[in-house]
Every structure is written in structure tokens, then in C-alpha cells.
Amino acid sequence: MLWLDLGNTRLKYWLTDDIGQIVAHDAKQHLQAPAELLMGLTDRFERYAPDFIGISSVLGDNLNAKVSETLSRLNIPFEFVHVDAAHALMKSAYSDQQLGCDRWLQMLGAVDKKKRQCVIGCGTAVTIDLIDHAEHLGGYIFPSIYLQRESLFSGTKQITISNGTFDSVNQGLTTQDAVHRGILLSIVGAINEISHRHPNFELIMTGGDAAIISQHVNRPVRLRDDLLLNGLARYFDYRNKS
Ligand SMILES: Nc1ncnc2c1ncn2[C@@H]1O[C@H](COP(=O)(O)OP(=O)(O)OP(=O)(O)O)[C@@H](O)[C@H]1O
Numbered sequence: 001m002l003w004l005d006l007g008n009t010r011l012k013y014w015l016t017d018d019i020g021q022i023v024a025h026d027a028k029q030h031l032q033a034p035a036e037l038l039m040g041l042t043d044r045f046e047r048y049a050p051d052f053i054g055i056s057s058v059l060g061d062n063l064n065a066k067v068s069e070t071l072s073r074l075n076i077p078f079e080f081v082h083v084d085a086a087h088a089l090m091k092s093a094y095s096d097q098q099l100g101c102d103r104w105l106q107m108l109g110a111v112d113k114k115k116r117q118c119v120i121g122c123g124t125a126v127t128i129d130l131i132d133h134a135e136h137l138g139g140y141i142f143p144s145i146y147l148q149r150e151s152l153f154s155g156t157k158q159i160t161i162s163n164g165t166f167d168s169v170n171q172g173l174t175t176q177d178a179v180h181r182g183i184l185l186s187i188v189g190a191i192n193e194i195s196h197r198h199p200n201f202e203l204i205m206t207g208g209d210a211a212i213i214s215q216h217v218n219r220p221v222r223l224r225d226d227l228l229l230n231g232l233a234r235y236f237d238y239r240n241k242s
Pocket residue numbers: 006007008009010011027102121122123124125144146147207208209
């Protein structure tokens with residue numbers, strides 16, 4: 001099987017064998033041109049010769065149509081995931097017309113009906129979702145630390161582009177430190193507040209910035225980099241059985 005994750009920043013793919021082991025994987029910045037990037041990958045995908053391609057996309061109908069057009073040339077069956085708020089593995093009170101596919105799949109990949117869970121995705125946006133015994137209660141969406149920094153750069157005169165690091169939540173004494181520490185605190189503070197309100201929810205983090213952020217969270221965090229892939233596998237596995 002070939003699995004595709006079309007995110008706002010990167011395109012990721014995984015090739016898995018019959019027992020679900022990853023045999024090839026890559027992640028590439030798509031610079032808002034995912035269909036073009038896919039075009040460049042079609043030779044490789046043809047060589048992989050998967051029997052099916054399962055797709056998570058948060059790119060919207062227009063880009064998804066272009067992606068479909070590109071994939072049609074491969075003569076390999078493919079299918080986009082559609083969020084289902086009434087799915088047997090997890091019910092959701094969230095509008096399934098709106099809930100991002102990546103968010104939903106990350107939850108589907110983590111969900112355990114015996115647990116209370118807080119799933120935090122740290123990609124282009126940071127998402128925080130609460131799940132109570134396989135019932136999604138809703139969540140929060142924040143701009144990532146990088147998006148927050150860009151908005152300060154573009155919306156102010158005196159804060160100019162700099163390449164500081166997000167490594168502390170203590171008060172800063174320079175513009176660069178104040179910006180980076182303030183932004184990191186906005187997300188870490190929110191996570192700590194949410195975890196304080198929901199003390200018996202297990203904290204699970206995934207995505208590119210999970211390691212940077214989790215260091216400052218004041219409760220144990222489970223880092224998982226396989227949630228979306230696991231969600232994709234569960235989704236299509238379930239579909240094939242029903
Ligand atoms: N200057 C930057 N601007 C934006 N993102 C950056 C920058 N530098 C690094 N990044 C990384 O790009 C990542 C976004 O892609 P990543 O693959 O990590 O997460 P993701 O959840 O897959 O994102 P998405 O699915 O939205 O593409 C951010 O998590 C961040 O670590």
C-alpha cells in the first residue's frame with residue numbers, strides 16, 4: 001500500500017508491505033504546488049507498484065482535483081479519506097464538514113476506547129483535541145510557532161526577520177528572545193492549561209514541532225510520529241471489513 005499525507009507545508013508518503021511495515025518513506029516541502037511535486041514522484045510510485053493509494057489531504061477541493069488528475073495516470077486505485085463524525089472507532093461532536101482530515105486521522109490513529117486522551121498535532125497549525133473513551137469532545141487550533149513568528153515579522157515595523165530558536169519560555173531581554181519565548185509560551189501555556197483542566201487525559205503529541213514543544217510541558221507526554229499513518233491504516237482496514 002502507498003499512503004499519502006498532503007499537508008499545508010509538506011507532502012509525505014509511506015510505502016508499506018503486506019504486514020504493514022514501512023519499506024519506503026519521504027517528506028517533501030511542496031511550496032503550494034503539491035500536484036506538480038506528485039508529478040515528479042509518479043515514476044517512483046510506478047516502480048513501487050502498490051495495489052492501492054490511500055490519501056489524507058487538507059488542501060481543499062481544487063488542489064485535490066489536480067492531485068486526482070495526476071494520480072489517475074498511474075492506473076493504481078486511489079481514494080481520499082472522508083471525515084466521518086459517526087465512525088465506529090470514534091464519534092465526534094465536531095462538524096465533519098469542517099474537521100481537518102489530518103486531525104481526524106491522528107485521532108483515529110491514537111484512539112483507545114478505554115482511555116481519556118488529548119491529541120496534539122504540531123504541524124503548520126497546532127491542534128489540540130480531547131477524546132473521552134472514543135468520543136471526540138472538540139478542540140483548539142493555533143498557528144504554529146513559525147506562522148506566529150511570520151505574522152509578527154509582517155505585522156510590525158520594529159520586529160524584523162531573525163532566525164532565533166524556540167528553546168525557552170522564560171522572559172526575554174532582547175527582541176529576538178522575547179519573540180521566540182513569547183510564541184513558545186503561547187502554545188506551551190495553552191497545553192499546560194488544557195492539561196490542568198483535564199488532569200486525567202493522557203497527553204499525546206505528534207508532528208514536526210512536537211519535540212520542541214513537549215520539553216516545556218509540565219506533565220508526561222507520549223511522543224508518536226506514526227499517528228496519521230496509523231489512522232490511515234485503521235480507516236481503510238475498517239472500510240474493507242465492513
Ligand atoms: N520557517 C518555517 N516556517 C514554517 N514551518 C517551518 C519552518 N521551519 C521549519 N518548519 C517546520 O515545518 C513543519 C510543518 O510540517 P511538518 O511536516 O512538521 O508538520 P505537518 O503536521 O506534516 O505539517 P503539515 O501537515 O501542515 O504540512 C513545522 O512543524 C515546522 O517544524
